[in-house]
Amino acid sequence: MPTAPKRAGLLRVLLRQPHRYRSLRGALALASLAIVAAPPLLGLGRLDLWRGDHRFLGEPVTFAKALFGGVLFGVASYLITFVVNAFGGRLFCGFGCPLAQANRLVEQVGAIPAGRPGRGAPIAGSWLFALLFAAAVLHWWIDPRLWLDGSASARAVAAGVLLLGTALIQAHAHRWHWAFCRGWCPVGLYYSVVMPSTAFGIRFSPATCIDCNACDHVCPVDLRPRELTAEVTRDEGFAIASTSGVHHCLSCGDCVEACELVLTKRGVAPIALTLAAHPFGRAAAARQLRRASDSASCRSSGR
Ligand code: SF4
Numbered sequence: 001m002p003t004a005p006k007r008a009g010l011l012r013v014l015l016r017q018p019h020r021y022r023s024l025r026g027a028l029a030l031a032s033l034a035i036v037a038a039p040p041l042l043g044l045g046r047l048d049l050w051r052g053d054h055r056f057l058g059e060p061v062t063f064a065k066a067l068f069g070g071v072l073f074g075v076a077s078y079l080i081t082f083v084v085n086a087f088g089g090r091l092f093c094g095f096g097c098p099l100a101q102a103n104r105l106v107e108q109v110g111a112i113p114a115g116r117p118g119r120g121a122p123i124a125g126s127w128l129f130a131l132l133f134a135a136a137v138l139h140w141w142i143d144p145r146l147w148l149d150g151s152a153s154a155r156a157v158a159a160g161v162l163l164l165g166t167a168l169i170q171a172h173a174h175r176w177h178w179a180f181c182r183g184w185c186p187v188g189l190y191y192s193v194v195m196p197s198t199a200f201g202i203r204f205s206p207a208t209c210i211d212c213n214a215c216d217h218v219c220p221v222d223l224r225p226r227e228l229t230a231e232v233t234r235d236e237g238f239a240i241a242s243t244s245g246v247h248h249c250l251s252c253g254d255c256v257e258a259c260e261l262v263l264t265k266r267g268v269a270p271i272a273l274t275l276a277a278h279p280f281g282r283a284a285a286a287r288q289l290r291r292a293s294d295s296a297s298c299r300s301s302g303r
């Protein structure tokens with residue numbers, strides 16, 4: 001599923017200059033990969049399909065116990081992102097998820113027309129990230145010492161699996177793209193349901209909005225950032241229809257980036273959209289969001 005044409009057009013402009021959210025997101029997505037890769041690389045936990053050197057808390061164990069350790073790691077990671085969700089909504093989806101970052105890196109390639117100079121670095125970056133992602137997952141299943149001590153055939157099989165994983169991540173980013181985040185990711189949607197209202201999230205100040213709609217066009221999951229309390233009626237995957245946009249917002253800040261670009265160019269301040277914490281907590285944040293959404297829907301019905 002390719003990037004929506006209007007989002008692709010905006011990205012061509014936005015990606016010409018660095019942005020603090022992009023730098024932060026790149027660092028956090030790499031940190032997520034490092035967290036996934038650390039236990040097997042440090043020998044703390046893994047299943048070893050190569051020579052059966054399964055580990056749990058650094059000790060040699062049976063396959064079943066190592067599998068239990070892997071499940072425990074998954075549950076612990078889930079709980080950490082769950083706590084983040086309590087404060088920042090789907091902040092992990094917007095800033096820490098490696099799969100979403102793979103989408104973004106592929107979009108960076110697409111933002112430079114074929115044949116133009118400058119495509120080499122983003123292409124290499126997107127494949128390298130996919131390779132690191134695949135390697136982080138693969139080493140839960142094989143001892144990394146295979147690359148040094150393994151037979152030629154064992155290394156060839158592992159390399160084949162690694163390349164297949166890399167290609168699948170790239171294929172996902174090219175074909176399925178944001179549809180997964182929008183309707184299918186069970187983790188993100190579960191977080192949305194259990195903690196839809198947080199003090200941190202998108203804030204809208206109608207006073208300086210010039211109704212350019214750039215925020216609507218750039219949203220990767222097809223929300224209207226100015227009207228996040230409006231009901232989302234989509235029928236896609238696991239997405240829960242009849243919940244508000246707040247439930248589906250990734251807290252990715254793309255709409256804020258677009259708004260900053262448009263308003264800064266025109267010398268308008270303050271920026272109408274921000275990604276921020278409300279100083280008076282969740283209830284105040286929800287009230288402000290509702291007022292802003294009502295105001296935006298009045299403006300759009302009057303257009
Ligand atoms: S509304 Fe803004 S922050 Fe939320 S998903 Fe859309 S672009 Fe990202």
Ligand code: SF4
Binds near residue numbers: 208210
């Ligand atoms: S990008 Fe900013 S100025 Fe443009 S419509 Fe959205 S909120 Fe208003």
